[in-house]
Amino acid sequence: MAVAAQGAISRTSSWWWNHHRKIAPYLFIAPFFILFAIFGLYPIVYSLWLSFFKGYGFDEKTFFGLGNYIHLFEDQRYLMAVGNTTKFALGSIFILSPLALLVALGINSAFVRWKGLYKTGYFFPVITSAVIIVVIFSRVLDKDYGLLNNFLAWFKIAPVGWLTDQNVVMLSFILIAIWTYLGINTLYWLAGLNSINKEWYEAAAVDGAGRWQSFWNITLPLLRPVMLFVVIQAIIGSYNLFAEPLLLTAGGPSDASLTVSLYIYTQGFQFFNVGYASAIAYSMTIFLLILSLANIKLFGLRGVE
Amino acid sequence: MESISRRSLLKAAGGIVAAAGAMTGGSLFLDGCAPAVNTGATKTLNFWAFTDTRIAWQKKAWEMYKKEKNPDFEINWVIFPYQQMHDKILITAQAQSGGPDIADIEISQFARFIKGDIIFADLTPKIQQMGLLDKMYRPSATDPWSWQGKIYGIGNELNTCLLSYRWDLWQKAGVKVPIDSWDQLAEEAKRYHQDTGKYLISFAAQDWGHWFLQTQQQKGGFFNERGEPTMNSAQGIKTLAYQQQAMRDGWATARPIADVAFYSALGEGSIGSLIGASWSFSGGVQENIPDSKGKWHLQPLPYWEPGGSRTGTLGGTGVSVLKTSPNVEEAIDFVLYEHSTSQALLQDFSIRQVWPTYRPAFDDPVLGQALAFFDNQQVGALIKEMSPEMNPWYNSPFWPEATSTCVRLGITPALQQTNISPQDALTAAQEETKRTIAFESA
Numbered sequence: 250m251a252v253a254a255q256g257a258i259s260r261t262s263s264w265w266w267n268h269h270r271k272i273a274p275y276l277f278i279a280p281f282f283i284l285f286a287i288f289g290l291y292p293i294v295y296s297l298w299l300s301f302f303k304g305y306g307f308d309e310k311t312f313f314g315l316g317n318y319i320h321l322f323e324d325q326r327y328l329m330a331v332g333n334t335t336k337f338a339l340g341s342i343f344i345l346s347p348l349a350l351l352v353a354l355g356i357n358s359a360f361v362r363w364k365g366l367y368k369t370g371y372f373f374p375v376i377t378s379a380v381i382i383v384v385i386f387s388r389v390l391d392k393d394y395g396l397l398n399n400f401l402a403w404f405k406i407a408p409v410g411w412l413t414d415q416n417v418v419m420l421s422f423i424l425i426a427i428w429t430y431l432g433i434n435t436l437y438w439l440a441g442l443n444s445i446n447k448e449w450y451e452a453a454a455v456d457g458a459g460r461w462q463s464f465w466n467i468t469l470p471l472l473r474p475v476m477l478f479v480v481i482q483a484i485i486g487s488y489n490l491f492a493e494p495l496l497l498t499a500g501g502p503s504d505a506s507l508t509v510s511l512y513i514y515t516q517g518f519q520f521f522n523v524g525y526a527s528a529i530a531y532s533m534t535i536f537l538l539i540l541s542l543a544n545i546k547l548f549g550l551r552g553v554e
Numbered sequence: 555m556e557s558i559s560r561r562s563l564l565k566a567a568g569g570i571v572a573a574a575g576a577m578t579g580g581s582l583f584l585d586g587c588a589p590a591v592n593t594g595a596t597k598t599l600n601f602w603a604f605t606d607t608r609i610a611w612q613k614k615a616w617e618m619y620k621k622e623k624n625p626d627f628e629i630n631w632v633i634f635p636y637q638q639m640h641d642k643i644l645i646t647a648q649a650q651s652g653g654p655d656i657a658d659i660e661i662s663q664f665a666r667f668i669k670g671d672i673i674f675a676d677l678t679p680k681i682q683q684m685g686l687l688d689k690m691y692r693p694s695a696t697d698p699w700s701w702q703g704k705i706y707g708i709g710n711e712l713n714t715c716l717l718s719y720r721w722d723l724w725q726k727a728g729v730k731v732p733i734d735s736w737d738q739l740a741e742e743a744k745r746y747h748q749d750t751g752k753y754l755i756s757f758a759a760q761d762w763g764h765w766f767l768q769t770q771q772q773k774g775g776f777f778n779e780r781g782e783p784t785m786n787s788a789q790g791i792k793t794l795a796y797q798q799q800a801m802r803d804g805w806a807t808a809r810p811i812a813d814v815a816f817y818s819a820l821g822e823g824s825i826g827s828l829i830g831a832s833w834s835f836s837g838g839v840q841e842n843i844p845d846s847k848g849k850w851h852l853q854p855l856p857y858w859e860p861g862g863s864r865t866g867t868l869g870g871t872g873v874s875v876l877k878t879s880p881n882v883e884e885a886i887d888f889v890l891y892e893h894s895t896s897q898a899l900l901q902d903f904s905i906r907q908v909w910p911t912y913r914p915a916f917d918d919p920v921l922g923q924a925l926a927f928f929d930n931q932q933v934g935a936l937i938k939e940m941s942p943e944m945n946p947w948y949n950s951p952f953w954p955e956a957t958s959t960c961v962r963l964g965i966t967p968a969l970q971q972t973n974i975s976p977q978d979a980l981t982a983a984q985e986e987t988k989r990t991i992a993f994e995s996a
Binding site: 303384388392393395415497502503515518520521525 | 641644666669760761807808810811812814815819824954958961962963966967970990994
């Protein structure tokens with residue numbers, strides 16, 4: 250009996266000894282994949298499944314085919330949310346990103362001292378909680394009692410309804426985004442600028458190129474991979490805009506600051522209409538995928554080498 | 555040597571996992587869904603809340619309950635951020651695991667928990683058995699957590715709404731008090747604005763609070779007793795028309811959307827009053843502008859018609875028991891005990907200056923005492939006098955849909971663009987709400 254048991258242990262040990270080098274690495278990385286499968290993959294797949302069903306609350310769901318997706322095109326709130334979010338994304342791409350590039354060029358210039366101080370200063374808002382940012386900007390942007398309108402009043406500018414005027418409210422969120430994300434975008438651009446070999450500029454200078462020509466013909470083309478990254482993360486980040494409009498305006502006035510993420514939350518968690526919320530989320534996934542592929546095509550990396 | 559080290563590491567890792575499993579009674583993986591506090595010998599009920607000030611009085615009530623009833627369970631108090639707590643209750647109810655036994659439920663969040671299969675235990679039989687219905691101010695105590703005749707939660711916050719005004723500013727401007735009717739308020743507000751350049755009152759243009767309060771004062775609201783939307787009722791239109799007229803004539807201003815700006819305006823006197831419940835005229839004001847102590851007086855809301863109600867109810871948080879709890883009876887017993895024990899409720903008055911929904915608690919003279927913050931006015935006596943005039947009102951599973959649509963298509967457009975007809979705006983909101991309900995529930 251003892252001999253048989255010893256034999257079994259021996260066989261197990263021998264099997265482990267022969268295979269452990271192959272198996273051990275998988276065991277080490279397994280926790281991540283197990284957690285991802287449970288908390289990442291499963292919800293992603295399940296929400297796709299849900300998007301084809303109808304039913305609210307805790308009731309049984311009934312199959313609805315593409316009904317939720319078809320309803321998207323009839324839903325004015327959804328179309329408004331897409332429009333608002335797109336405005337914000339355009340602001341991020343065409344206002345925030347170029348501004349960040351300007352700041353990066355400034356910090357990177359030979360004339361600026363204490364570069365670390367500027368980098369840290371610009372970066373601080375990134376690590377500030379969205380709730381704190383909202384508290385700050387609720388004091389800054391109030392129409393009658395806000396700091397910004399008080400400041401504008403010195404120049405005889407009439408009070409602007411930053412958070413109450415339907416035509417202005419998304420601009421306010423772009424301003425908040427500039428204050429918040431200028432630092433991180435500046436760091437992206439700085440990383441790109443620092444990776445450009447200085448010899449290119451020296452060679453161009455020898456050939457008689459000025460600063461503008463160097464920027465246009467060397468800096469910008471070589472920043473293209475960073476530009477692609479900055480633009481894609483700006484688009485994805487923009488379509489995730491959520492906490493600020495939720496806390497500052499609740500999507501108002503009259504949905505003028507309703508974003509896609511906020512609408513998904515409203516449908517999913519306020520109305521508990523999870524099938525439709527999932528359909529909205531997947532429509533955005535497809536939309537962002539197309540935009541990202543278009544960007545990759547647009548910024549085609551050929552010629553960078 | 556290298557392979558031996560790796561093997562040792564694997565063995566050690568396996569040993570740690572096994573030891574951990576053994577220490578937790580083999581429950582590390584299998585019992586992962588159950589809250590750890592439930593693994594002890596004594597039954598433990600999890601109580602979820604979103605603010606420590608609200609559970610402060612409940613903890614004191616729990617101590618009284620333990621002394622009086624010697625229960626065989628304990629309560630584990632857990633605080634989450636407001637939105638997160640309500641979301642987690644939804645998620646855990648959906649997952650049927652890991653949720654609380656008892657939870658604080660804020661009034662505007664209740665509706666989403668009664669969609670489909672209701673997740674809360676019905677408190678009605680026990681409330682009736684205890685004879686509590688006639689002892690409560692129901693529009694604040696049970697109406698917000700009721701649906702189709704059943705009560706799923708109970709609140710202790712008596713949100714009898716009053717007009718709270720800066721008497722120092724009003725006296726200086728010669729405003730005649732008390733203001734009896736909304737028409738009289740309009741006249742006083744016009745003169746006040748003309749004389750001082752400031753506003754006697756403000757109305758919310760981007761939330762439904764003031765519209766609902768003034769509409770409910772006339773027995774209107776978002777829904778009727780069958781749960782059908784009624785926002786374009788005569789009462790709703792009358793309220794919105796009154797507020798729109800105020801904006802058009804310029805004698806009222808839009809309430810700043812951020813609380814901090816609103817209370818600043820009250821503090822500096824550019825807005826001279828507020829309408830609301832004690833969490834606003836007492837809690838919010840004392841917290842945000844404590845320097846205004848002694849400058850406030852309260853009076854009943856102006857009436858719409860002589861003999862009509864001079865108050866309403868707005869806001870509040872109640873306590874519900876989840877029917878998935880393994881200890882529903884124990885949980886209900888405690889929740890109803892704390893809401894019907896005067897000494898427990900007086901604790902909340904001393905902590906938060908919250909007047910209770912339980913009528914017998916008002917027998918205690920402490921609730922009627924003069925308050926220095928309100929220039930030694932006997933606020934409790936006024937609240938006690940006004941509370942019976944609160945009208946009943948009705949909730950619905952589609953409360954969030956109706957309220958957000960009413961603001962979006964009704965209130966905000968009518969108050970921001972005064973050429974829009976209140977009737978058209980509210981009818982648009984009513985129709986849109988019906989369409990949304992039809993899509994969701996078809």
